[in-house]
Amino acid sequence: MRQAGRYMAEYQMVRNKASFLDLCKNSDLATEVTVTAVERLGLDAAIIFSDILLPVEAMGLPLEYREGTGPLIASPVRDLAAIGALRKVDVQESLPFVFEAICKTRKALHPRVPLIGFSGAPFTVASYMIEGKGSRNYIPTKNLMHAEPAGWKLLMEKLTRVLTDHLNAQIDAGCQVVQIFDSWVGCLSPEDYRKNVLPWSRKLIRGIKKGTPVIHFGTFSEPLLQLVCEAGGNVISVDWRFDLKRASKTIGSKRGLQGNLDPAILFSKPKVIFEEAARILKTVGSRPGFIFNLGHGILPETPVDHVMALVDFAHGWKLN
Secondary structure, three states, rough: OOOOOOOOOOHHHHOOOOOOHHHHHHHHHHHHHHHHHHHHHHHEEEEEEOOOHHHHHOOOOOOOEEEOOEEEEOOOOOOOOHHOOOOOOHHHHOOHHHHHHHHHHHHHHHOOOOOOEEEEEEHHHHHHHHHHOOOOHHHHHHHHHHHHOOHHHHHHHHHHHHHHHHHHHHHHHHHOOOEEEEEEHHHHHHHHHHHHHHHHHHHHHOOOOOOOOOEEOOOOOOOHHHHHHOOOOOEEEEEOOHHHHHHHHHHOOOEEEEEEHHHHHOOOOHHHHHHHHHHHHHOOOOOOOOOEEEOOOOOOOOHHHHHHHHHHHHHOOOOO
């Protein structure tokens, strides 16, 4: 879910050389932290070091990252005029460093290790553009959605086009799998999702190059799960608040299931970590297409040796 970050000393050494955005835009450094993380942790796949908001900057919104605050957009878009003024994006011209990093990372990785590309889902990226930062209640986002439907439609059209191009360019550069992060969609009711989000997530997923597996992740309530499945994805990734038996039944046998250890468990003693991991693995049993993973991104200050122990435990797991 997040392979390089504040919990890794190797990452911190690289971050001392560059700001977060500079690290994202330096293909050599992005390659270094991607490859170091997957090799150090012993994972089955690598995910390219990048950020879901880079396309937003390309669309003309000033983007910065502050320690302890996260991403900030100085000029959020909250009306039709501001949305109409967003730039049309040629991803190859605007985000070449992403694709350079993918090419370099693919060459540096062992051939057996797949490389995952990613983007935010239209709703989550839109919410950042409207709020200007992370939010608890998403009042401006919901206000635009309900009170300015023409503005919402235009924003989602523009975003879906850019994100589709971005994902396909990542595939062309060497990613064999892509993951879509809808991190904030859990703030919505099922009806809001069905009407205002599902069509755009579905359009994004259907626009991805055929033959490339798509992982669809979000932090959302159980009533949204069926709708998320309708939006699409070869694998549906669920957070730690889901009952895996019910989730597996809803997702069905034709899709993979990914998840869903609570990242906070990684601060516990290894014995507790293993017990929770075993509970998940026993629950899933012999279900085909299961990817053991965290239920969300790994947290800062997580002990790296606990992560490595968890990976070893999952690799060594066998059904009784």
